Amino acid sequence: MNYARFLTAVSAARRPSPIRILTELQQRSPPSLISLAGGAPNPNTFPFLSASIKVSGGEVLVLDEPLMKRALQYSGSYGIPELLSWMKDLQKSLHNPPPASYSPERGQMEMCVTTGSQEGLCKIFEMLVSSGDNVLLDAPTYSGTLAALQPLGCNLINVASDHHGMIPADLGKILGRWDPADAQKPGSSVPRVLYTIPNGGNPTGASMTYERKQEVYELARKYDFLIIEDDPYYFLQFQKPWAPTFLSMDVDGRVLRMDSFSKILSSGLRIGFVTGPKPLVDRVVLHIQASTMHTSTFTQFLLFLRVIDFYRSQRNTMLCSADKWLKDVAEWHPPMAGMFLWIKLKGIKDTQQLIMKKALEKEVLLVPGGVFNINSSDPCPYVRAAFSLSTPQQIDEAFRRLADLIKEAM
């Protein structure tokens, strides 16, 4: 992808802020580093020393004094490392984005934390849209998007939609006005941006089918435009399996995705995430450096502690169910971090067929361990179980089914 052609002159002119480079450097350095560089305030002057916050379920999140000193201090413009690392794992687990394994130049998956997904939206539009540009979207649409787009003086082209979201045939008809070969020409009027809300559209409630997403994505490839996937209602889908996202099919690195925790954790914490190709996300971060510097460190830590607390309880649930159903047929080590349990099945040389065929018949899905080996065809007795998304009841039933499966296979 030629990402430069998508940037406005303002975005292309942005350069890293020297003080932010120092903050990132300091954040990555060992505590032994002595910095006389940053103009950060002395945390010993902060009047807030610690915090204990009771969360639903009765647990208490504690920000002790050392953590509070970090939480009240400046932090990196991409987001705090702990939260970014967790979010990248989550995106890989949820969407398995092809660009996760790409090189930076090829559009490697990058992420940054934003102050609400609204900030992500606004900065992405200001990065990509200049006056007079043609922008594709399906209206009616979120008023906050129009508030961010319309002042940029672009030409909004409305693509017809229905309760299944944007109608690819209408998009194709609209794009038929142009020759795809012109897309790369300087000054071309071929649209470079398509915006859509793929799940629980605001205000229509429409959710886009996977098939339509595939057709839209193919048109994006043909006319070489970016897809802005604004998905704050992804976690509010009422039926499973959740619809595969544009990010999950993004073989070209042409999807910029916004996630939000406003509807599932707190709207006042103002935390959103941008996921997309590194050359573009880096430009959003340069804008953050020059505007807010970063999303509140304190609220990022609050979210991270809540997430960790949730994952710790999910891990404990999975370990209880493993002890209950699998202790005679498998072995594992309790994970001290992350969202995965690595399970070795006893008496099974290779789990590939067992999982890809037999497990599906019993309606339980895990990942056969072989896919994580350098040579995936090498036999592997392990399976990977994720405890990020399923309920305790689902985890328990899944392991009951897995235990049946292993006993039948032994």
Ligand SMILES: Cc1ncc(COP(=O)(O)O)c(CNc2cc3ccccc3n(O)c2=O)c1O
């Ligand atoms: C499609 C789509 N994209 C992005 C956002 C922004 O979410 P956030 O920044 O992550 O919190 C939204 C939030 N939508 C609304 C917000 C809102 C806030 C105060 C009062 C009313 C509001 N109404 O009515 C809304 O629809 C959205 O629906």
